[in-house]
Amino acid sequence: MIWIAGSQINPAVLVSEWGLNAVQREVVRKMAESPEVFEYPSADLLRFELKMRDHLVRSALALNESGLAFSTFENARSNAAYWNRTELGGFRLRQGILPSQGIINIFQEGRKYATECATAMVIILYHAVLRSIRPADFEQLFADILLYDWRYDQDLDLRTTRTNTFLPGDILYFANPDYNPATPEWQGENVVDLGRGLYYGHGAGIRTAESLIDFLNEERRVGAIRSAYLVHQATRPGFANLFPYDNSQQGLRFQDQAQNEDSQITAQIGALLWEW
Template identity: 50%
Template sequence: MIILPPGEAERIGQLQLTGVEQEILQSKQQSQVTYRYGSIGELEFELKVRSAIVEAARALHASGAKFATFKNSRCNEALWNREPNGGFRLRSGVTPAEGIRDIFRNGWAYAFECATAMVIVLYKGVLDSIGEPAFNTYFADLLLYDWKYDSDLRIIPAVEAYPGDVLYFINPDFNPMSPEWRGENAILLPDGTYFAHGMGIRTGAEIIALLNTRRKPGSTTSAYKTDDIETLDFAYTQRLKTVIARIGTRVYAYGW
């Protein structure tokens, strides 16, 4: 169920939405969970960002970027410095937007594990939603490493999953010889499939089956999808585009 301020609900039919955005909207309208929005613009912004995240997931899948452990990670060192722990730190003089876009343009030069892939997809979705000037302001000095991310990329738990959210498949009996297969992070796509870096675009059943091939010898404990759902704080992300950014311990209005 979607709750909007008085007079705003009637404007839902006026929104110019893609098929993906319309699908998400209808699912939220039919949900037993209550979703409150401060304005029709806040709702529209969430739908647009979710759509951008979905497109970013598909684009990363098509980019040629490979799966690798932290030990074997690689990046385009013209734009990023590879850290000893396998993370990537943006080089001085390179804008955050340039760094993120290069991963999608020159994926062949990159290899990283699945948590880093999820953060990259979320950054790209935000970049395409708030624009390059705002993105460069808020996300300076980027570090891509595991689930470490800039404080302005607000990721929060959710109770229901919609396209653009991150879910987790756990492999309880993973083979200790290949700990990278202890689980798989995945972006939910509109058709019910998932983008899982290193596996591609798969159904949930296919992800589980692949994880099951990486269990301890003799194990009969199946991998499974957990109840964990991570989503962007869309209302906060919208403020990055329209109002205030935090830089260090001070607060600035973007463009001042």
């Protein structure tokens, strides 16, 4: 259910009046069909969340195409012109580099980078925020970015919530309880819900839930009996916390060379060609 300023909202009205794209229409439909209540003090906050969810999906698709390699922390690498590699395999922004420049370079020169799936999720989050808020605010809020595992700036205000309602733009987790101890990197896979029953996980690519589970099951220990599974939780940025910096409020739209906000995105999954 969707409530705005104390009133339940008909999702058809939002679709017809707000000109929503396919990702945003799916978000609204799933919110409206859910027994959970999605409540907003204003329509503008919901608009912002829908915009940022669309950017999360687009940023995940862009990272998939960037050439970013999968690796363990021990073998992580980055573009030394923008990032310093830490002893633990994280990336810390070099002095004199703007946060936006560091994030955008990952999408432009992904082949110079390698990391694991949790860090990839944080990279997607920063990129989506960059495209959703005013550029000057992004530089100020995230001036000292460290990319390492689930380390993130507190201004992202990430929240992990138990839920059965999964929305495009959510970060989800497929657990692999009987993973092979020799390959602990496959004890699970963090993914972005792309909508349409598809998910992006760094190292696994774009897959359906069934395909992701099969992928992880191939990485189990000998004699394993428990299957991988989707955990009933979703990690979401603090949309309300970021909303005051919305780049729509002053007619500003941040665009980088990696992705144009209004462009159509396609992805080949097996024999199917998907469009967003």
